[in-house]
Amino acid sequence: TTAAALPQRTSLMGAVAPSDEELLMTDEDVALLRSAQQGIQALAGRATAVAAAAGLGGDASYLASPEAVRGAREGGRVTLGLTDSSVIALDGLDDWRMGEDDWRISAVPDKKIKMETIDQEMYEESHRLRTLVRQRVHPRGLKTGGALTLTKRDPARAFENHASDACSLRAPEKTGLIDETAAHGACSRVGWAAGGLSVASLLPGHAAVAVGMRTFGHEYSQEYISDMFEHNQQLSAVITRHRSSSNRAKHCELEEEAPSAPRIKPTQNYAQLIHSFAATASQSGRTKEGLVWELCHALFPADRPDSVWEWDRREQVGEWARKALATESFKAVTGRGAAVWKQLAKGELENAIDAAMDEGLNVLASLLAVFTLDPNETMHDFKRQVDDWQRSGMLAKLPLPLAKCYVTMAGLTHLGQVNCLEGLPWQAALGLCGLWYSRRAESLNACVARVEREAAAGRAKLPPLNVYLELMRVAVDRTRSIERVLDAAIEASSAADDFHLAWHVWAVTRAVGLPSMDEAAEHALHIQYAEQLATAAALPHAALFVLAHIKNAQCRNLAMRELIDRCALTRQPLDHTRALEWCRVPAEWIEWAKYLEAKLEGDVHAQCERALRAGELTLAHRLYVSEVAPDLLVTDQLEMLDELAQQFEEVVDRIPAWGAGGQLYTHYIELRQLQDSEEESLDELQRLRDEICYRLKVDDRCTPLQQMAMETMGREMSELGRTLRPDAVGTEPLTAKSAPEMVDMDLSMMVD
Numbered sequence: 001t002t003a004a005a006l007p008q009r010t011s012l013m014g015a016v017a018p019s020d021e022e023l024l025m026t027d028e029d030v031a032l033l034r035s036a037q038q039g040i041q042a043l044a045g046r047a048t049a050v051a052a053a054a055g056l057g058g059d060a061s062y063l064a065s066p067e068a069v070r071g072a073r074e075g076g077r078v079t080l081g082l083t084d085s086s087v088i089a090l091d092g093l094d095d096w097r098m099g100e101d102d103w104r105i106s107a108v109p110d111k112k113i114k115m116e117t118i119d120q121e122m123y124e125e126s127h128r129l130r131t132l133v134r135q136r137v138h139p140r141g142l143k144t145g146g147a148l149t150l151t152k153r154d155p156a157r158a159f160e161n162h163a164s165d166a167c168s169l170r171a172p173e174k175t176g177l178i179d180e181t182a183a184h185g186a187c188s189r190v191g192w193a194a195g196g197l198s199v200a201s202l203l204p205g206h207a208a209v210a211v212g213m214r215t216f217g218h219e220y221s222q223e224y225i226s227d228m229f230e231h232n233q234q235l236s237a238v239i240t241r242h243r244s245s246s247n248r249a250k251h252c253e254l255e256e257e258a259p260s261a262p263r264i265k266p267t268q269n270y271a272q273l274i275h276s277f278a279a280t281a282s283q284s285g286r287t288k289e290g291l292v293w294e295l296c297h298a299l300f301p302a303d304r305p306d307s308v309w310e311w312d313r314r315e316q317v318g319e320w321a322r323k324a325l326a327t328e329s330f331k332a333v334t335g336r337g338a339a340v341w342k343q344l345a346k347g348e349l350e351n352a353i354d355a356a357m358d359e360g361l362n363v364l365a366s367l368l369a370v371f372t373l374d375p376n377e378t379m380h381d382f383k384r385q386v387d388d389w390q391r392s393g394m395l396a397k398l399p400l401p402l403a404k405c406y407v408t409m410a411g412l413t414h415l416g417q418v419n420c421l422e423g424l425p426w427q428a429a430l431g432l433c434g435l436w437y438s439r440r441a442e443s444l445n446a447c448v449a450r451v452e453r454e455a456a457a458g459r460a461k462l463p464p465l466n467v468y469l470e471l472m473r474v475a476v477d478r479t480r481s482i483e484r485v486l487d488a489a490i491e492a493s494s495a496a497d498d499f500h501l502a503w504h505v506w507a508v509t510r511a512v513g514l515p516s517m518d519e520a521a522e523h524a525l526h527i528q529y530a531e532q533l534a535t536a537a538a539l540p541h542a543a544l545f546v547l548a549h550i551k552n553a554q555c556r557n558l559a560m561r562e563l564i565d566r567c568a569l570t571r572q573p574l575d576h577t578r579a580l581e582w583c584r585v586p587a588e589w590i591e592w593a594k595y596l597e598a599k600l601e602g603d604v605h606a607q608c609e610r611a612l613r614a615g616e617l618t619l620a621h622r623l624y625v626s627e628v629a630p631d632l633l634v635t636d637q638l639e640m641l642d643e644l645a646q647q648f649e650e651v652v653d654r655i656p657a658w659g660a661g662g663q664l665y666t667h668y669i670e671l672r673q674l675q676d677s678e679e680e681s682l683d684e685l686q687r688l689r690d691e692i693c694y695r696l697k698v699d700d701r702c703t704p705l706q707q708m709a710m711e712t713m714g715r716e717m718s719e720l721g722r723t724l725r726p727d728a729v730g731t732e733p734l735t736a737k738s739a740p741e742m743v744d745m746d747l748s749m750m751v752d
Contacts, residue, residue: 217495218536224284225500225533229542231276232266232507233582239263240584259586259615261560264548270511271302277504287327288492289501295320295468296505299444299475300512310443317444317472318435321427322347324468331423337361337402344408345428347436352405364405371409375437382410390416411438413450414459421460426451426469429460445476467492467505474514482509482517486525499529503546519551526550527559540567541578548583561589568593569600588615604628605640612647617655624648625661630709633665642669664695668713671720682724689720 198212240262266273278293298316301309325346333341339359343352349368356365371378386406389395395403395416404420407413413420413432421429433454434447454460463469467488474480489502503525510516530543543563550556560583567574574593579585595610608628612620624644632641645666652658671688674681696713 214531215497216532216536217493217498218500218532219495219498220286220500220537221284222537222539224280224286225537225539225542227280227284228277228504229545229582231273231280232504233545235267235269235273235276235511236264237267238584239265259588260553260557261548261586261589262584263551263553263556264545264583266507266511268511268513270300270508271297273511274300274508277508291320291324292467292471292489292492292501292505294323295471296508299471300508310445314435314442314444314447318347318431321431321435324427325425325431328425328427330425330428333401333423335399335401337364337399337405340364341401341404341408344405344437345424345432347428347431349436361402364402367409371437379409379411379437382406383412386410386412386415408432409437413454419459421454424460426460426462426466429454429462430472443476444472448472448476465491467501471505474509478515482506482514483521485509486517497528497532499525499532503529523550523552523555530559530563534563534567534572538572540564540572541575541582544579544583544585560585564589564593565596568596571597571600588613592616604631609644609647612651617651621648621655621658621662624665626703626706629662629665630703630705633668633709634705634712638669638672641665642673645669660695664692664713667691667695685720686724689717689724693717693721 198214200210200212202208202210274293274296278290278297281287281290281293295317298313298320301313301316303309330342330345337356337359339355340352340361343349343355349372353365353368356362356368367378367382386395389398389406395418398406400418403418407415407418408420420432424432430447430451433450434442435444438447451460451462455462465484465488467485470480470485470488474482474485486502486506489505490499493499493501506517506522506525516522526546526549530546533539533543533546540563544560547556547559547563550559564574564579564585566572576590579590580587591610591614595607595614595616598606598610604623604627608620608623611623628644629641632638632644645662648655648658648662649666652662655662667688671685671692674684674688692713696710696717702710
């Protein structure tokens with residue numbers, strides 16, 4: 001008796017009972033488990049019998065029947081519907097082992113017990129007993145009080161890319177710092193930063209920090225990548241905001257008030273997109289990428305007539321296979337007809353006719369020439385000939401290359417001991433499976449399925465992960481995974497961690513309308529290719545365009561803002577014009593990046609202006625009041641102060657505490673302009689003077705520059721007050737200190 005004998009109702013827990021091979025149970029455990037099993041079976045049988053009696057109209061005679069007793073002892077179950085008038089009573093459950101006379105209905109309860117309640121009680125009881133049993137089970141091979149033997153396992157993969165010694169950060173060998181995680185048994189702590197930067201602590205072995213940088217394989221020129229994205233950008237659609245609320249919630253779109261970058265996706269004009277990619281690859285000499293785009297052009301034609309487009313696609317893929325085989329090497333074949341067979345395996349029928357004539361195979365040359373005129377009838381002639389040779393045994397006596405020629409032209413891939421696909425590249429195997437010499441109404445789907453069957457039988461060899469083959473598979477069968485195509489594209493790249501081809505293949509599949517890949521995998525593809533463009537290619541504006549394809553609005557905005565800020569902090573040039581035109585990046589993000597650049601340069605005036613344009617009103621107001629406005633006022637640059645004050649006046653309704661801060665300088669500018677104007681209003685001057693005096697206060701939190709500005713305005717307001725009201729009392733501004741005291745304090749602070 002093992003734990004597996006418990007009722008199957010416990011499968012609701014999602015846990016699997018341990019087996020004999022995994023557990024070693026004591027006699028006490030076995031006894032407890034048997035008792036639990038019998039109790040649960042008795043409970044199940046009692047409930048089943050009572051429910052059956054209630055379902056039969058309350059006839060208690062059923063409970064004494066042999067079927068009910070046998071069902072109770074075996075723990076069986078009978079499912080019957082309960083009517084509203086049916087009632088169930090369960091008594092005498094103290095003893096799990098019940099006799100013949102125990103099954104009776106002794107009382108009628110107040111309300112009916114539902115079968116769901118009984119099932120829930122059975123489930124809870126079985127779970128409780130299973131928990132008790134598991135606590136007493138010991139792992140096999142472990143002795144109580146013994147020692148564990150640890151086995152060392154080497155990691156499956158090791159990362160060897162690290163930063164140079166000049167980029168490494170090292171701490172002193174002797175330090176008084178205690179790493180809490182190392183004290184608790186951790187051997188290292190790893191942190192990741194933007195751009196693939198990793199930082200690992202070498203404690204407790206060494207008081208040092210190892211810095212590693214992820215390197216992306218990149219072998220493309222900036223002109224080539226820029227041309228690719230120029231065409232891609234022109235053929236992309238911008239989704240500013242989804243109309244339905246369900247789509248907005250699905251893509252986590254923010255509210256309209258918050259600045260957000262729109263999503264970009266490829267348009268349905270896939271034919272022009274593929275043509276532009278192929279032309280760019282051809283001009284740049286990218287042969288491998290050019291073959292990919294030529295295959296996509298053959299697989300996804302723009303014009304699709306209802307009746308013949310499948311056959312036309314097969315012919316175009318056959319032409320592509322002939323071109324791809326031009327760079328492939330064939331296994332050396334010797335014997336009569338070897339030259340003819342080599343040309344037939346490449347799909348070159350005209351060259352095969354010439355080779356047959358050169359070798360003196362006039363009959364074969366004649367048949368191949370007739371095949372170009374009447375392929376169906378000629379194929380039947382070849383088929384009858386090889387069947388006769390097979391029956392007479394002459395096929396095995398022919399030279400192998402010559403036999404392969406006849407078998408291939410008969411529309412077969414193998415016959416007897418002749419395997420025509422042996423030692424051929426997969427493109428040639430696919431061509432012989434229906435692309436070239438089968439003029440019947442076979443589609444590309446049938447050809448791909450045929451070569452896969454041949455590979456499963458061991459007669460052909462297909463690559464495990466090939467971008468061309470995976471594109472064919474997903475083109476004929478849309479249920480296949482797009483992720484496998486992109487993995488093959490990454491493997492096809494000559495450099496490690498090169499996502500250039502994979503991302504552009506993804507763009508083509510989305511434009512064609514193939515099923516989308518997993519959102520998390522798609523997000524990872526965008527992030528990694530953007531990192532490659534920003535770090536290895538030094539094209540951050542192209543990286544922004546890639547990040548704009550992320551579906552989740554919050555993740556998209558976060559990634560794009562992080563890249564823009566990183567370019568500003570690392571002084572990496574970013575084409576702001578392309579960022580605004582290609583990606584529709586909010587202007588506030590660009591202004592914030594310029595604010596970071598100004599902060600690195602120490603230009604406070606530019607910081608205030610950029611923060612204001614970036615929408616960081618609180619920060620801009622603080623810089624304006626504490627540093628910028630006092631400096632412009634003291635240095636008498638009133639025109640610049642006026643221009644900046646006018647920019648603040650446009651957003652004063654959204655700036656907290658503007659009246660107690662920046663409004664002072666706005667009133668001062670208005671007063672100076674009114675004094676310089678010809679239409680001077682004494683009442684307006686008095687009003688502005690009173691407003692300035694009311695806000696002109698100095699406290700200990702003011703900087704020396706602010707105190708100098710307050711002193712300047714205080715003297716001017718005092719002189720203006722004496723001019724407007726010569727006999728007035730208390731014309732001095734409401735300042736905390738008099739002007740001489742403020743001057744003395746300023747001088748002393750400057751000397752200190």
